[in-house]
Amino acid sequence: MPQLKPGEISMGTTIMAVQFDGGVVLGADSRTSSGTYVSNRVSDKLTKVHDRIYCCRSGSAADTQAVADVVKYHLALYTAQHGEEPTVKVAASLFQQICYDNKDNLMAGIIVAGWDKVDGASVYEIPLGGSIHKLPFTLAGSGSTFIYGYCDKLFRPDMTKDECIEFVKNSVSLAISRDGSSGGVIRVAAITEDGVERQVVHGNNLPQQFLG
Amino acid sequence: MTSIGTGYDLSVSTYSPDGRVFQVEYAQKAVDNSGTAIGLRVKDGVVLAVEKIKHSRLLVPHSNRRIMTAGKHIGIASAGWMSDTRHLVKRVREESRSYTDVYKTKVPAHIIAERLAMYVQAYTLYSSVRPFGVSTLLACTDAKGPQLFMIEPSGYYVGYRGCAVGKGKQVAKTEIEKLDLDNMTVREAVKEAARIIYSAHDDTKDKLFELELSWVCKESNDLHVHVPQDVYDDAVQYAERSLDDDDDDNEMDDDEDL
Numbered sequence: 294m295p296q297l298k299p300g301e302i303s304m305g306t307t308i309m310a311v312q313f314d315g316g317v318v319l320g321a322d323s324r325t326s327s328g329t330y331v332s333n334r335v336s337d338k339l340t341k342v343h344d345r346i347y348c349c350r351s352g353s354a355a356d357t358q359a360v361a362d363v364v365k366y367h368l369a370l371y372t373a374q375h376g377e378e379p380t381v382k383v384a385a386s387l388f389q390q391i392c393y394d395n396k397d398n399l400m401a402g403i404i405v406a407g408w409d410k411v412d413g414a415s416v417y418e419i420p421l422g423g424s425i426h427k428l429p430f431t432l433a434g435s436g437s438t439f440i441y442g443y444c445d446k447l448f449r450p451d452m453t454k455d456e457c458i459e460f461v462k463n464s465v466s467l468a469i470s471r472d473g474s475s476g477g478v479i480r481v482a483a484i485t486e487d488g489v490e491r492q493v494v495h496g497n498n499l500p501q502q503f504l505g
Numbered sequence: 506m507t508s509i510g511t512g513y514d515l516s517v518s519t520y521s522p523d524g525r526v527f528q529v530e531y532a533q534k535a536v537d538n539s540g541t542a543i544g545l546r547v548k549d550g551v552v553l554a555v556e557k558i559k560h561s562r563l564l565v566p567h568s569n570r571r572i573m574t575a576g577k578h579i580g581i582a583s584a585g586w587m588s589d590t591r592h593l594v595k596r597v598r599e600e601s602r603s604y605t606d607v608y609k610t611k612v613p614a615h616i617i618a619e620r621l622a623m624y625v626q627a628y629t630l631y632s633s634v635r636p637f638g639v640s641t642l643l644a645c646t647d648a649k650g651p652q653l654f655m656i657e658p659s660g661y662y663v664g665y666r667g668c669a670v671g672k673g674k675q676v677a678k679t680e681i682e683k684l685d686l687d688n689m690t691v692r693e694a695v696k697e698a699a700r701i702i703y704s705a706h707d708d709t710k711d712k713l714f715e716l717e718l719s720w721v722c723k724e725s726n727d728l729h730v731h732v733p734q735d736v737y738d739d740a741v742q743y744a745e746r747s748l749d750d751d752d753d754d755n756e757m758d759d760d761e762d763l
Binding site: 390 | 606
């Protein structure tokens, strides 16, 4: 079972991605911790690997950055060689191959989500062992455990883009309030055929919830 | 007609003063001396046909196939050295498999054609190896539809709607140019391909030959397979009948002269 090395930066995290008809919405918190010290309270865990394909990173910051960089390179090469855009499935397959082949040396839990003109909107989860799962929505990171019930109850496959964005903001904010390793701002990215819209929700604008 | 590059043709890593690599040209000659192979890309598939010259009546029919399958949706027919062909087909199978392992999908036609062409070209760079003496016709369907590529011993490759290699390529090319390939179906193309192979076959040079026919199309579920027996028999009948008609026409002319 891979462990963080002493001194290695973790991204105890809450990340999620939700599919709707015509696109996906990705969400993440922004806390990067090294033990109890928060080394970056505004990190961006939603990383672009191609024009309409993003990934959410959790686990070791270094490992996920390295893997995402390799995949980004390969996807750029794919476009040049094939003369057409790669699909989300191709991106997820590349992540999966790297994560599986190097499973002993990596600690990376990744969600790949995006839009392509062959399959439309897709969400793929690649957990620690390097398996790949295609799902309508998925959660990952340490904070996700606290919101499974909430998400399972509220998710509907026929939500609109704005409903998905609300759903993601509410879910991540609930996770942040219960998980010590998640915090900071909520970053949201909505990907459709027309492009990518990014939003940031600061602490003072978090959705209302009972705080005791 | 044969040009000799005296002195500059001993190794593939040597240019001649007029910019030719003779070893690659000699490899092309090996192709030109082999049995004819043709490929036809039509609106709903690709047909490959090969004139398999038999050296002996003792050969088991349908053995030693000259048309081979790689990666299920790729068909390869070639003219030239059969042993080199088998090596290239093995390579195409490996490349196709490795592509699917990484990208989890069937390799597209232009990608596999390029990979094969790059491999063939690599053998024209070093004096320690010889170029492949094969011209390969690669038939493949992908999301863009049916496609046909020809890869020459130099590594040069181009997409075709119809092409021919081998001994009877001149005759075959003339016939192919007369066809309306864009509006044909594979069923029609199979018959035409058989007819063209029969007409390109020179009876005076090699008496025994076997026709090999294959296709990759909707009817075969986008898999490359040898055509079903009934389609094959139909095509052979059509080809033999066309040859007889040609002979009849010739006889008519002789009578009129009297």
